[in-house]
Amino acid sequence: MERPARIVAWSGALIALLVGVVVGSAAIGSVRIDPVTVAMAALNAVVVPAGVSVGPTTIPVFGWTVSVPTLEYASVFAFDVPETHQIIVADVRLPRIALAATVGFALAAAGAVMQGFFRNPLADPSIIGVSTGAAAGAVAAIAFPAIAPFESLHLSAFVGAVATAFLVYAIATEGGRTPVATLLLAGVAIQAFLGAMISYMLVHSGDSLRQAVVWMMGHLNNSTWSDVGFALPVTIVGVAALGAFTREMNVLLLGEEDAYHLGVDVERTKLLLLVIASLVTAAGVAVAGVIGFVGLVVPHVMRLIVGPDHRILLPTSALAGASFLVATDTLARAGPAEVPVGIVTAAFGAPFFLYLLKQREVHAL
């Protein structure tokens, strides 16, 4: 099959899978709702911009209050759905599912990029310390709310993640070059240091210990549409930008010198990929905590299925990651007692990864 046709076919199939998983997930819970009702309720929730009003809506920016134009929305569909079901689907389950899909999409896409970037099958989106940085920011905000610079936990985590990635990059860069191996080792060192900081903060966190630990395990409960609003724009823009560099990513797999000889501006491309992948990861981790193995295992599985070409690997990994996280989060909340989703992804992901390792399939990219 020609390549564009393959990309369309695989993406289409995975989008269909995602829709199925989303509808199935929204049907499952303490109140069982049949999938048709779920679909109707979900469509009822779809709104489109209908106008702009400059009104009383204000947002605080560094202590000032600023009036902003606000979009007004209108519903598109009006299916007849019982109101309780409508609320359960649209306001309780769908935000969480949408967030799981967004985070899974972001982490798997970033993982595919990082594995190619580092030419290392063990690379994951957090390899240069993004997750640990997010955890440090979040734990600091939870344990010492009095001195936290940002009110928002998301923002603390996001800033922690981006600052860590920047620090690692700055340490590993010398004379305009950023050797991948140095980047990797600097990431390991900074993560170890931040790990110590986090442990220290946890010891002194007092009553907020439980909240901090649950945050770090990865969690999607109590998600709201505003969480989705935080993570989704960064993810969509970021993954689309990564999509513009898939050809460079392919060429970089040949090695940096070969890539230079094939016309790739190696250092600039590396910086861009690193920045965008880290932002995308940070957006996901900031709202959902540290969710492991999605960014590691999903790109590997997709690479086994569709091959190493990033033009098809990146979109399929992202879509499969979205389905994977929605499915595992459904498992996490469907049991008698809810568990953090990070536990489920690791519990499933780790054995599966070991299986791949034994099959000797993941030794090479």
Add this chain to the structure above:
Amino acid sequence: MIDVDSLSVAYGDVPVLEDATFTVESGEFVGLVGPNGAGKTTLLRAISGVLSPDRGTVQIDGVAIHDLSSRESSRLVSVVPQDTHLSFSFDVRDVVEMGRTPHRSRFAPPTPDDRALVDDALERTRTARFADRPIDEVSGGERQRVLLARAIAQDTPVVLLDEPTASLDVNHQIETLELVCDLVADGKTAVAAIHDLDLAARFCDRLIVLADGTVLERGPADEVLTADAIARAFDATAAVTTNPVTGTQTVTALSSDHDPGDGDDLETPDRVHVLGTGPTAAGVVARLAAAGVDVSVGPVSSGDAAATTARRLAADVLTVEPFASLSQETLATLDDHLSDAEATVLADLEVGTGNQLVLESLAEESGLVVVETRPFDERNYAGSRAKRLYDDLRRRGREATPEELLEAVARIDPTGDERPRQPLESDDD
């Protein structure tokens, strides 16, 4: 086309290239030769622009390559790397298509031109039949051709190749270099680091000999590849002869141990006469010349390998018409040579009715060394008397293999009396 001007590169404090200056003309195939660590790869990297030199400039087509972006320079220069990390399963066609990267805009699909160039590159390198196989499943030789195809698809005026034949078996080496010659015939300019001197001499228009980061020699192979240049560049003793099949230089490295006697205090004689025919005699002449011995050769027919080798090495050659009887004059010259020489080597001498008189000239001669790779019966066209004479010479002489030659001639006493004979094998004690 390529102007390299006083190029110097150091890795840390270690200078790798010092003041390299040379020019490669458009449409030329230039070979970079030199020992390991001479700076060949570094020089190629500096020419491609990936490595910035500490001093000096490289101009391609009048443009300083180090002022260009990678995209601009990769439209001028393509590189066939020695070995690429190809441990992932891109299809062969995908890898070749990557050669089009510098010519394509970010979002545009491949143009018909792109496709045509990729198809053409696959055809030329005969990689088309496995174009849809994963690159990590093809053999090393095929992979090298794929990388060459990638460079062809890149369609640059200059192609640089780093040891394009290093991991290939002999037929693929020839195939690859012939392909490069084809590209050059089409007007491209090629520079290749090649460690095989014979291949470099055979395929390149000119050679640049690098040693310790400096350009030692440059010019056509027959001017550049001399025993002297090889001694300076490689610190090795080598015999340079003409390959009878290709007509180009063949370099045979000899043991760099200049003292043939292994502590036995033997001295190589100053002058040795060689009587023989064919490649064995040519080899003997080359070995002696490489060891610094004055060699005289003959009588030998002028087209014989021994004669051509001897002429190349500036040895004294006594040539005769093939199959002609030896004149008195020739025999007199032979006698002069024999008396001048401290030793005489018989190297697979063919004896016919024309030259059987030489056996009689040798009858009085002492200090004989006999090197044989073929039985005498195969070389004797002059009947039983010649065989009797030859057997007598062999009995009096010292038999040696080509490898033992230098030691055998060193054991000849220049005064004419032979040293006590002892088996060569016992020297190991």
